[in-house]
Amino acid sequence: MKMKSLTVLALTVLAAVRMAASVQADDAGENKNLFKSPGAKQTAKDFKPAPAEIKTNFGILQFEGGSFPTEASTQKIYDEMDRQRATQAYMDFYPSLSLYSIVKSQIRDFGFKSASDVGVMADFMTPTENYLTGNNVTVYAFASIDLKVDGPTVVEIPPGMYGNANDAAFKYLTDFGPTGPDKGKGGKYLFLPPGFKGEAPKSYFVFRSPGYRIWAMMRGFGEVGNGDQAVKWFKDRLKVYPLATGPRAHTAVNCSGMGANTLPPEDGSVFTMLNEIIQYEPTELFDKELLGRLATLGIEKGKPFKPDQRMQGIFDTAAKQGVAMSRAIVYASRDPEINYWPNRHWEKMFIRNTKFVDDGHNDIDARTLWHYQAICVSPNLLSTTAGVGTSYLTAFRDKEGAYLLGDKNYRLRVPANPPVKRFWAVTAYDPISRSLLGSGGNINVGSTGKPEVNADGSVDIYFGPKMPEGKNNWIKTDPDKGFFVVFRFYGPMEGYIEKTWVLNDFELLK
Template sequence: MMNTEKLTTPIGDFEFTLGGYPTQESAQKLFDALDFQRACQAYLDFMPAMSMYSLLEGQEKGWGCKECSDLAVAADLLTATPLVLTGNTESIYFACNVDLKKDGPTVVEIPPQVLGMANDAYFRYVIDFGMAGPDQGQGGKYLLLPPDYKGDVPEGYFVAQSRTYRVWVMARASQKISGMGEQALKWYGDHCAVYPLKDGYRSPNVRNCGSLSADTTHPNDLQYFVNLDKVIQYEPTAAFAPEQLGLLRSLGIEKGKTFDPDERMKQILDTAAKTGLGMARAIAYQSREPEAQVYPDRKWEYIFVGGSHEFLRNGVRNLDARTLFHFAVICVTPAMVNKMVGVGSQYMSAYKDADGNYLDGGKNYQLHLPPNIPVNNFWSVTLYDPGTRSLLQTDQPKPSVNSFDQPKQNPDGSYDLYFGPSAPAGKERNWVQTVPGKGWFAYIRLYGPLQPFFDQTWKPDDIVKV
């Protein structure tokens, strides 16, 4: 009589015979489970790359960023029309797509008094531009080198070598520096240029894109893995860890080989992407990381959990911190994490009210900001859609209140802001509209944060339902 061992688990029952051999049926069920688990992990592990792929693709399709010299400028500020992960409604952005495989070493001429950075195809930090970069706000010429570049490096540039061929370049200027509208377009055209080093200077093709439709969010179905294969085929193998590539190989994604999953694997990958989305939402909106909390007595959370733009501490990667960030945010730079008093930028997010309930677009809320908001430049409070992680789409021109709006102050210099479907009487300047039936979350941004933010002698109240 054959001895059969039965294993009962949350993912099914499995049988083993003759002291350890899985039955054919159990082996297939275990392989299905293994492939599904690996696909879920790949979804989470490669979210930085898929966010960057979708950002570059969205900019190309929606904003015409086909060559490195095509500069997308939000000359009239970013609106909620394009889907851009937690973009702000105050800065005059410019962005472009750089391809170092196609163009070779590429020059980026940066205007004065901006904050910006270059990020690679895995959304890793390459270099800062502007006030947090080596030009220290004076502007200057940067040279981005391909990962495999072995040639001479000319003098006169701030030089950085990318680990990938495709690079995203972005900088943002204050309205006070660049102006707005046609003035901003001219300012960027006069002070900014991106071009292949081998071609020499090329005038930028500047387009006003802040209100143009574009979708820079990644898919959450089988297409996620189709796009991921494109990245693996295009970028150098050395850009990724062997363990990462091994994970993808087990799913049929391998450099130099055609990605052609059968119907079984397509179903597994599609379901894993949808499940991975659910996991990412749990990680972002129900964080179990103690370090996510900015204040022990408030609901505000960090977007860079752990204080590292690489999500590292003592050589250990915080995987949930990485997912939390890349699910909702773009722009990776130490300037968003490091204590840079009066220079960098700091961010706080809130998904829940003071009672611990998710923020609901059908209800009314109030946020009190104590006097003397500690900024050298400006502050803002912006609302986002938890589904798209992009600006909340409402009847208002923008879902935010900021210091440029000159909202009404209380006699002591503090501010009370209001969120809800309708403005409280007389509070219109301090009100942001929300949508019944849809949730929302808020970011506080401090540009040029001052010491009271870092030592927490200044801190915002919780958002309170009224």
């Protein structure tokens, strides 16, 4: 009898919960049937118009005859409309601007003559090459591909590579290496241009690109070596060429220390760059709604881009506002899921996934969070399989929640046995460029550098403008600016994925 009473009680509670959920859904409009509940009858008198004078953050707007904007108000309205649209365009198109800036810089700053030329960070990346949170502990190799110039293009990679290819909107096309279709054995990847009608050969890993420009990046380990050895290694083994011609003459350039500017401008000139992208890439690459907004700003495929003095000023303000908003999203995120551990200040770089979608909608702030501080998109940059791929966490604040500043001294204690299959590394970055910190000293400590280890297996890393007496594992900061760090997990293991291993926060030293 007692069991029966409990069952009845449970069913009653369940019914109450379902009814409450149904009422809540109805209130939200999810299940609202207007035929059953349209609300009380209304007449024309129930319409609530905006007033003839509207106070806004860009001035007081006045309307004659109740609704006709005065000449002065009309100008204010269009100025603000254009500024808002341009500001949002800066953020919406930042991924495309980022990839275009990288490709352009490699041709301009490294002297590439064709997609077959290869750049190699043979002596590691330096602060003179401002790649967004690029690292200085692995040897990069990369190529800039243009399917409009070369048509179907082959990327022939050697065994053991780790990397990926992204299209002109900085969207994922494929991985190279163990997480790609070659499974670490190397092979020939064929990228087909938009609208390609022919039949693709069977002996390639084939990918159709929605845009013309592609950036292919990969990392080499071990046998690749450094310096001249790494340059020769990649020149002999990494080949990029048109399918129609087969392998052709190419160069491999040691880009370490050459200097490059891979970042989109943070002023009005960025819209000239955006126009170049719109003119070159197929219209189908971008959302029609976004293109419609650009058209109102004078950026439209097949038409000249000639902003007058008014629009140049608006573009300049919009770019700076876009930067300000992007900085807030990255450095002061309001996303409730930003922290990797609930009681720590370590933050995710990919909040939920690498496709920037959440519950059926585009996750636009998560997209800005990644693309304003990093490059390349691949599902294996957010590893959930032990020992596979990589994972990254950032820290902008100390234990008390204050920003990390270069004129102060800090200690970061890395607990024993970081859960990685390959290696871990902590690297310091400049918050202005989001690139390697140019402090004039060491900016990286990691397991490959054999850091000094405490008796309990933990590693103390010190940060500050001057090396603390008697301490090793020191990262030099710039006293005139802030800094942040990225903690890299190459081949993260269960302790990281399951969050049983927890990083400490930065401690401010007195």
